[in-house]
Amino acid sequence: MATIKDVANLAGLSRSTVSRVMNKYPYVSEEKKRLVEEAMKSLNYYPNSSAQTLRSQKTDTIAVFIPMLTNPFFSHLLEGIDTVATEKGIRLLVCQTKYEAAIEKEFFNLLKSKQVDGIILTSLENDWASVREFAEHGPIVMCNEYDASSGMPNVCLDQVYGGYIGTRHLIEKGHRKIAFCQGRFKSLVSKARESGYKLALEEFGLAAKEEYAFRIAADYQDGKEVLKQMRALSDPPTAIFTGSDQVAAGLVYEARNLGLKVPEEIAVIGFDDQPIAEVTYPQLTTIRQPAREIGRRAMLLMLSKILSEENQLEDLEPLMLELIERSST
Amino acid sequence: MATIKDVANLAGLSRSTVSRVMNKYPYVSEEKKRLVEEAMKSLNYYPNSSAQTLRSQKTDTIAVFIPMLTNPFFSHLLEGIDTVATEKGIRLLVCQTKYEAAIEKEFFNLLKSKQVDGIILTSLENDWASVREFAEHGPIVMCNEYDASSGMPNVCLDQVYGGYIGTRHLIEKGHRKIAFCQGRFKSLVSKARESGYKLALEEFGLAAKEEYAFRIAADYQDGKEVLKQMRALSDPPTAIFTGSDQVAAGLVYEARNLGLKVPEEIAVIGFDDQPIAEVTYPQLTTIRQPAREIGRRAMLLMLSKILSEENQLEDLEPLMLELIERSST
Numbered sequence: 001m002a003t004i005k006d007v008a009n010l011a012g013l014s015r016s017t018v019s020r021v022m023n024k025y026p027y028v029s030e031e032k033k034r035l036v037e038e039a040m041k042s043l044n045y046y047p048n049s050s051a052q053t054l055r056s057q058k059t060d061t062i063a064v065f066i067p068m069l070t071n072p073f074f075s076h077l078l079e080g081i082d083t084v085a086t087e088k089g090i091r092l093l094v095c096q097t098k099y100e101a102a103i104e105k106e107f108f109n110l111l112k113s114k115q116v117d118g119i120i121l122t123s124l125e126n127d128w129a130s131v132r133e134f135a136e137h138g139p140i141v142m143c144n145e146y147d148a149s150s151g152m153p154n155v156c157l158d159q160v161y162g163g164y165i166g167t168r169h170l171i172e173k174g175h176r177k178i179a180f181c182q183g184r185f186k187s188l189v190s191k192a193r194e195s196g197y198k199l200a201l202e203e204f205g206l207a208a209k210e211e212y213a214f215r216i217a218a219d220y221q222d223g224k225e226v227l228k229q230m231r232a233l234s235d236p237p238t239a240i241f242t243g244s245d246q247v248a249a250g251l252v253y254e255a256r257n258l259g260l261k262v263p264e265e266i267a268v269i270g271f272d273d274q275p276i277a278e279v280t281y282p283q284l285t286t287i288r289q290p291a292r293e294i295g296r297r298a299m300l301l302m303l304s305k306i307l308s309e310e311n312q313l314e315d316l317e318p319l320m321l322e323l324i325e326r327s328s329t
Numbered sequence: 330m331a332t333i334k335d336v337a338n339l340a341g342l343s344r345s346t347v348s349r350v351m352n353k354y355p356y357v358s359e360e361k362k363r364l365v366e367e368a369m370k371s372l373n374y375y376p377n378s379s380a381q382t383l384r385s386q387k388t389d390t391i392a393v394f395i396p397m398l399t400n401p402f403f404s405h406l407l408e409g410i411d412t413v414a415t416e417k418g419i420r421l422l423v424c425q426t427k428y429e430a431a432i433e434k435e436f437f438n439l440l441k442s443k444q445v446d447g448i449i450l451t452s453l454e455n456d457w458a459s460v461r462e463f464a465e466h467g468p469i470v471m472c473n474e475y476d477a478s479s480g481m482p483n484v485c486l487d488q489v490y491g492g493y494i495g496t497r498h499l500i501e502k503g504h505r506k507i508a509f510c511q512g513r514f515k516s517l518v519s520k521a522r523e524s525g526y527k528l529a530l531e532e533f534g535l536a537a538k539e540e541y542a543f544r545i546a547a548d549y550q551d552g553k554e555v556l557k558q559m560r561a562l563s564d565p566p567t568a569i570f571t572g573s574d575q576v577a578a579g580l581v582y583e584a585r586n587l588g589l590k591v592p593e594e595i596a597v598i599g600f601d602d603q604p605i606a607e608v609t610y611p612q613l614t615t616i617r618q619p620a621r622e623i624g625r626r627a628m629l630l631m632l633s634k635i636l637s638e639e640n641q642l643e644d645l646e647p648l649m650l651e652l653i654e655r656s657s658t
Contacts, residue, residue, distance in 0.1 A: 094422075
């Protein structure tokens with residue numbers, strides 16, 4: 001492979017001149033620039049990116065932390081982030097944390113060791129206090145999950161409101177025994193939705209029962225399991241607020257499997273409004289989250305930090321969750 | 330921020346000794362190693378990764394090219410790749426090509442400029458001849474799509490067989506007017522499946538009609554559109570082989586919407602066996618692809634190239650496509 005010395009020889013210039021051209025220093029004549037570029041081209045010489053990064057201290061790479069790649073909510077979020085990143089020539093290092101604090105903490109070192117210019121968090125598995133130090137090494141933007149104590153810039157929706165409108169909808173449909181469902185991992189989003197769920201129950205004078213809380217469900221298979229556990233209770237709920245369309249689809253599938261009528265015998269409400277919500281039979285009532293737009297805005301916010309670009313988000317309408325009523329409630 | 334000089338001072342050693350420890354050179358005593366590590370820790374000193382990369386010429390990063398992040402087949406594939414990568418401390422740069430040859434070509438430069446140690450392709454948008462040169466700069470592993478002329482190592486399933494068993498199944502169910510459906514982009518996978526489709530038709534003395542070929546469908550919304558176009562034909566098909574469960578689910582949804590009975594009036598076969606196949610009503614007959622396992626094996630193959638590890642794939646059974654019969658056919 002050609003070296004910088006070969007380029008210098010072919011161009012008939014010194015190595016330091018070649019180096020000045022490659023690093024885009026000022027005060028290099030157009031003629032010398034042309035000679036170096038021609039020599040690089042004919043030798044098929046490509047500057048080593050690590051050397052350039054070392055000089056500029058910039059990687060043009062952003063890490064995106066995602067708890068579960070196969071959850072369509074996160075793939076749509078990532079799509080939104082990617083669309084803006086590609087436009088700006090920023091690359092994405094995708095870090096799947098698998099909801100594990102230790103894996104997440106390891107990934108935070110990417111910022112410390114200057115392998116990325118910034119991090120976008122779509123969830124947060126560690127307590128903020130234990131990872132706060134990393135924010136000294138570069139910008140961190142939060143989306144989806146948000147720890148208010150962090151003071152980090154964020155694109156997050158009011159998840160308390162999501163839990164509230166979903167639960168109120170079930171109450172208005174006549175239900176009094178309403179279950180709540182979330183994943184098995186610590187999540188600020190789940191906590192906020194549960195607050196909204198309790199708020200709605202309280203408003204209508206209903207008590208939240210701990211036996212109606214299922215903290216095991218993240219995907220389609222888990223949804224089937226929740227329905228079985230629900231039916232095994234001595235006084236089973238007649239409706240359930242789930243945190244995900246995948247889980248809701250599993251519940252509806254298993255209900256149909258057991259000969260239960262949806263929504264007559266068991267009403268189910270999903271979350272996100274993924275394609276699966278429309279395909280499920282009966283179709284899922286759900287809370288729509290604009291996943292792509294959340295991702296897009298998170299990346300715009302990151303650009304305002306790393307490129308000191310103007311923050312384009314300031315004039316935008318805040319994003320809202322929205323109830324989509326279909327046939328499962 | 331602390332520098333390497335500060336570390337040397339605190340440890341009471343020379344800068345070159347500190348550097349030897351940090352770069353894991355041999356012939357450094359355990360005692361000196363301990364002193365340097367303690368000094369690094371107490372100063373919160375973290376070596377700059379770009380400098381290390383420059384010395385070792387290794388990035389411990391692999392690029393994965395994915396045409397569409399929101400297609401669950403690719404997110405499951407990525408999950409499989411990620412699981413093996415994380416175990417080995419390899420990071421993934423995820424590059425979404427959006428089925429565009431120009432974007433893909435740009436990403437190939439990552440290998441040339443030593444920003445990644447290798448590339449895993451899950452699709453190929455350029456002709457191999459026009460990107461062949463990049464293979465000189467590092468290993469390229471293909472999965473899902475495979476251009477045999479490339480001679481690159483790969484984990485690919487027999488897609489001709491997939492097209493064949495799906496179409497034969499529809500013929501055996503009594504159908505004679507069978508449509509074929511694929512995305513709007515050049516794809517070796519689609520081409521192979523179409524060969525299988527034609528093979529089955531030929532075996533039963535049926536002709537492939539170009540008006541029965543729909544080359545526009547990649548997702549759920551596209552599936553709805555295909556059903557409308559199919560019904561607008563003067564002699565509409567009674568069955569359709571699709572290349573994706575998403576597309577098949579859209580077709581089934583739109584059929585139900587128009588009051589058509591599935592499978593009596595229109596039979597639909599999906600591809601992949603994603604969760605959506607089980608949720609769709611009626612449930613989708615489909616061709617199962619082991620997406621996670623394909624990804625896992627592709628990453629193992631990559632490891633055998635970049636770490637000169639033993640190729641663990643040699644003793645494994647080849648992966649096969651499999652017909653899963655449900656209610657949509």
